[in-house]
Amino acid sequence: MSTLALRGVKKSYAAVQVLHSVDMEVQEGEFVVLVGPSGCGKSTMLRMIAGLEEVTEGEIRIDGRVVNNDTPKQRNIAMVFQNYALYPHMTVRQNIGINLEIAGVGKQDVERRVRAAAELLGIEDYLDRRPAQLSGGQRQRVAMGRAIVRDPAVFLFDEPLSNLDAKLRVQMRSEIKALQTKMPRTSIYVTHDQTEAMTLADRVVIMNQGRIEQMGTAMDVYSRPENTFVASFIGSPAMNIFETPIGSVDGAPAFELGGARLPLPPGIQPSEPVLVGLRPEHIAIDPSGKAKAEVLYVEPMGAQTQVAARAGTQDLVIVCPGTTIVKTGETLGLTIAPDNIHVFSKATGKRL
Secondary structure (H helix, E strand, C coil): CCCEEEEEEEEEECCEEEEEEEEEEECCCCEEEEECCCCCCHHHHHHHHHCCCCCCEEEEEECCEECCCCCHHHHCEEEECCCCCCCCCCCHHHHHHHHHHHCCCCHHHHHHHHHHHHHHHCCHHHCCCCHHHCCHHHHHHHHHHHHHCCCCCEEEEECCCCCCCHHHHHHHHHHHHHHHHHCCCCEEEEECCHHHHHHHCCEEEEEECCEEEEEECHHHHHHCCCEHHHHHHCCCCCCEEEECCEEEECCEEEEEECCEEEECCCCCCCCCCEEEEECHHHCEECCCCCEEEEEEEEEECCCEEEEEEEECCEEEEEEEECCCCCCCCCEEEEECCHHHEEEEECCCCEEC
């Protein structure tokens, strides 16, 4: 296993800068997921780590050694692509072992390593089939097997599950997680799917417009987003974020919602205009709640129900248990625990 570090990494195409002085440290055996909207620079960063894109400025280090000028082969990195990149005329056995054969590894050693990888991935019964005879999930396992047999310093995954249907994505997510537990490897995984990021990662890196907005565990970025971008990007449905006048309740700062004043978290003393953030799942429907909201429409989803409501002039999305009975036009009482209230500067978007 190896460490990976990016120090002040920038990437430009002519006059367009797509990565802005990125710093990132990945420890041995750590599974780090890059997530962000399309065009945020995450795939470019992955390709730079792989050596498929040149670094405009800064350093990429593997085990402390600068690899900016190394070829992909010299970096000892294995990459799993979105489109599998399998040779259609080769069997599964040949696809998994092709890089070992090119490297001059002996036939017996190739066979041993191919079979071990196939058994680990549960595809040992398909070694003599060709890619066209496999399902999408099986093809992705073959692509992963080809990376595993090389025993690389770092694994790179470029949206490997995006071509699979929803059910198969969930299954493959579990299998990748189990594989990382059995065989920990330093890994960078790129996705636009926040569920993949949150479930797979030891640490999540949220990117936006070529910059890292926040890096931390799934719980870190969910419970303490550092700015409004992270707050609105992580979580589904998205966090309710709105501007509201600040008053007081019993001498403590409070914000206005649905005709009531609700206390801000302890220690928050705003001296500037603020934005308040409420996660839909943290807004409780409570008949005794002082804040009132009118139900606009209801979306039953089985285990949970999403409610669109209007509290005064503010539109909210509320998530409640699926057994909750709510009707359009009904007036609800709402309560929010102070610890579940997020406060951001209106001017900078940063957490207060």
